[in-house]
Amino acid sequence: MNKRNFIKSFGLLAVTTPFLGFDSKQSMELRTLLPKSIQKGDTVGIISPSAATADRMEFTYAKEAMGALGFKVKLGENLQNRFGHLAGTDEERAKDLNSMFADDEVKALICIRGGSGAARILPLIDYKKIKANPKPLLGYSDITALLCAIYSQTGLITFHGQNGTGSWNSFNVKQFEKVFFEKELVTFQNEQTKGDDLVIKGNRIQTLRGGIVEGKILGGNLTVLSALSGTPYYPDFKDSILFIEDIGEDPYRIDRMMSTLQLNGTLAKIKGFIFGQCSGCTPGGGYGAFTVDQIMDHYILPLKIPAYTGAMIGHIPKQFIIPVGAKVKMDADAGTFSILEQVFS
Structure with a gap:
């Protein structure tokens, strides 16, 4: 993970790109928005909003892990793209995120990995669409940019945890099932x-x-x-x-x-x-x-x-x-x- 490159690229973006749709008064009145629940048999979308994945087997691992959890899987249109160190252009990565939230078939989103670059797409995210279609979003590390942005703009509860290519050991699987399937107050x-x-x-x-x-x-x-x-x-x-x-x-x-x-x-x-x-x-x-x-x-x-x-x-x-x-x-x-x-x- 090259987080320092991320900071440089985000700083440039902050200077050159206006913040879209930000209402300071609205942010002060932010209410918590709950995502819809999910269950086995649902379709989850796998997206790559940050860095590119170099090993093609990682895509297979992520898809198989979601299948083993009981889900059907839909891959982002631009999941395997590459633009520099990123998984596609900013527009392509934002498009996959927005499309998955707009797709009624997709019930949850999981980020395949972190790395750097997620902050570059924050002004391109359709927060109104997310607010109208609240779904669970799971990821960590560089995905922190998405978790913070989506919460600050919509109030939607998101989930800081395993990426798609992360470790799906028994501890993580058991906790996933408690949180998402059993809806336990963990x-x-x-x-x-x-x-x-x-x-x-x-x-x-x-x-x-x-x-x-x-x-x-x-x-x-x-x-x-x-x-x-x-x-x-x-x-x-x-x-x-x-x-x-x-x-x-x-x-x-x-x-x-x-x-x-x-x-x-x-x-x-x-x-x-x-x-x-x-x-x-x-x-x-x-x-x-x-x-x-x-x-x-x-x-x-x-x-x-x-x-x-x-x-x-x-x-x-x-x-x-x-x-x-x-x-x-x-x-x-x-x-x-x-x-x-x-x-x-």
Whole structure:
């Protein structure tokens, strides 16, 4: 994933392309919109709104995974296109997204992968069409741009979780079935296995500040989220619970992005904080460096809100499927959060 190229390309787009259909007054009156429920036998659409997929077998894996979950599959018209590092031109990728939401046969959308480039299509998305045809959209990493934009413009609950080419292990499949088929009000708690050691070391959480709080859960990939700052596609985090994750970023970059969330007022608005996994985010060389733990302490502890780190969120084989925009109850001491209300209509 080359997220830094994404930021450069999005910055250029922000300068050269006007934001379409943004009404600040309307955004302040945003109401939660529930997607329609899905079941086995339904048709899901597979789209590629970000980077291109180089290995053709990945398309087969994604299609077979959806079939194994019990779905019929419809592939985006431009799914296998390529334009530079992207899966087609901005217009082609936006067309697949808009077409799937407009197609009555398609009941849900899954993004085949992340990478970079999803933010380039945000001004081309037909948000009115999405609002008139609310469907589940699943993906993570660069797909954070879509999850945030769609929520900020329509209020639609989307889902931060496995991409089509991701790991569909038993943990992820079971959670998918609980969320989408059984419509369970899931409690998200890290899976732990003791192993041959005196103490459990895998998937441990760290409580930064204890407490229980309720609010809408919003967030996603930190790099992509911070790059949306100052645009109409950045959600209003007032009284929310913020969750973030990232991969392959030096701690000084994590510090810079957390500083952005502080400077744009996000951290002052939130009621709770969950940090997932930051894979490969270890200090590099040079004259001294912060650790990610130190960075979280610096920005989060002064807020005096319930907060914990280490949740199973991010670029990891087993990950939570989070309904972005849903009301949840978070317990920072236990390292859990639970869905409080039904997330499907």
